[in-house]
Amino acid sequence: MSLSAEELEHYVIRPTLSALDVESEGAVKLLLGTAALESHFSLSHSHHSMPDGLGLFQITPQAHREVWDNYLAFRPNLASKVRGLASQHHFLTSPDIELRTNLSYSTAIAWMIYQYHNETNNLPIDEDVSSMGELWAQLFEHGPLQDKTTFINCYRRLVGETRRPIKQPIKASSERRK
Numbered sequence: 001m002s003l004s005a006e007e008l009e010h011y012v013i014r015p016t017l018s019a020l021d022v023e024s025e026g027a028v029k030l031l032l033g034t035a036a037l038e039s040h041f042s043l044s045h046s047h048h049s050m051p052d053g054l055g056l057f058q059i060t061p062q063a064h065r066e067v068w069d070n071y072l073a074f075r076p077n078l079a080s081k082v083r084g085l086a087s088q089h090h091f092l093t094s095p096d097i098e099l100r101t102n103l104s105y106s107t108a109i110a111w112m113i114y115q116y117h118n119e120t121n122n123l124p125i126d127e128d129v130s131s132m133g134e135l136w137a138q139l140f141e142h143g144p145l146q147d148k149t150t151f152i153n154c155y156r157r158l159v160g161e162t163r164r165p166i167k168q169p170i171k172a173s174s175e176r177r178k
């Protein structure tokens with residue numbers, strides 16, 4: 001199963017960032033670029049770049065634990081918001097499964113990876129794809145042939161300017177009459 005950049009942005013990334021009180025076009029675009037490069041917006045495993053990475057953002061179990069142990073553990077309010085995005089059962093029994101099955105939770109953890117390693121708020125602003133590529137190359141595990149340029153090219157190819165607003169569903173006839 002795959003998502004389009006528009007669907008991921010509208011239905012997952014923006015609501016997740018909003019739940020974390022993050023209002024930043026740069027954050028939206030950084031996460032779109034990360035998902036584009038890491039998984040090509042696919043939930044299947046054929047496009048994934050890391051053999052031990054999980055989900056759309058190919059987050060390793062080690063990176064997942066590091067964010068919880070070294071960042072969120074010291075920010076209880078933020079940890080509560082992130083935990084609120086996880087399911088009750090799976091998170092308690094096998095938290096890494098959430099990275100594969102829960103798009104909002106995995107998006108939050110991807111954002112936490114960027115936040116944890118970049119607390120100076122030196123995150124990219126709006127259209128700075130080059131800075132996004134540098135951050136991705138520093139913080140996400142990748143193969144030896146992937147670098148900032150790989151991120152930029154993938155972003156332009158899979159995200160670029162092709163993003164269009166999602167059309168809102170047509171309201172039921174009883175709602176239109178009001």
